[in-house]
Amino acid sequence: MVDITVVGGGFAGLVAAITAAEAGARVTLHEAHRELGGRGRTSDGPYLTNEGPHALYNGGEPWGWLKQRKLLKPLAPLPPLEGARIRFHDEGKLRRTPPMALYRQVLRRDAPVDRDFLSWATDMGGERAARIAANYMGVATFHHAPGSLSAAFVQERLRRVGKLPPEAHYPKGGWGPLMNRLAHYATGLGVRIETGSRVDALPESRPVIVATSLESARSLLGDDTLTWPSGRTMLLDLAISTRRGDPFAISDLDRPGWIERFTAQDPSLAPEGEQLIQAQIPLGPKEKKADGVNRAELLLDRGFPGWRERTTWMRTAVANGRTGAVDLPGTTWRDRPAVDRGDGVFLAGDQVAAPGLLAEVSFASAVRAAQLATAVRPALR
Known part of the structure; x- marks a missing residue:
């Protein structure tokens, strides 16, 4: 039986740990934070927010994998009437x-x-x-x-x-409950999960799956080639009092940008009588967070009348290089940093050489990393 170390307890790390354990490996997962989930963590109440939308797509491989293990549900279905309330800023x-x-x-x-x-x-x-x-x-x-x-x-x-x-589709209660289901399933397979456990050096003589951000992997492995383009996005989370007729989403067709009222499909994300909204405004190289906030406020002015007076809570942040890989002309996912780094070290994450849309890249790379790691025979690095 092979012993495998997984570094990182987000979506990729948990999927890798489960896949390796199902193949018969003894798995230890280390997560530097006190909570699992990585970018899939959901904030504590009363406003349950994620770092970005974190959707599951029923045309992707994670959907069937989660469904087979009874980890997919509960989902938060979007009522047809709400779905008809998407607006386009043109x-x-x-x-x-x-x-x-x-x-x-x-x-x-x-x-x-x-x-x-x-x-x-x-x-x-x-x-x-x-x-x-x-x-x-x-x-x-x-x-x-x-x-x-x-x-x-x-x-x-x-x-x-x-x-x-x-x-x-969206997991009910945010991605946090999905991360909890994955963690519970992993421990049921015998995966040893250690939170608050930072790994600063790779263990010897056993395969390692590094399922962190590419930046963290670059530091841990001392490999400056671990780079790939990603986006930089202003995230504005906003809670407002409920008003009949508010749009479900606004897609900006004049410049890249999106606003979504997540309580349209999942009222549990905010207290009764309030709506939880997130704006995602991509930022150019010279733009600041304030520029993104200004653009978001313009869209809110157009679509959510009186939103300032209705606001009960708000916060802003910038996700820099934390929104998945983007491929420039002449490149594909195959040109991204390879899963197999040699000497029993494997990468998993959303900027790694694997196909799919957003979180599907994390999933595909995690499964591949686990498959390769379980096939490794013990050898000194």
């Missing part, structure tokens, strides 16, 4: 339906890897359609200029996010 106005050009772009296939999305989409459907589609993709790239990314990368995400009926 040319300075809120509209109930997106431009038809966006629908046409969603249906396109076979985008090239070596061209940027904006120029390719412009050739396909015109400049306006390309710009709208690129800005819409801020919700799935968290990047300030999605049009500058690989056409293949953006188009794949556009087709997934724009699919009807929607693929995205």
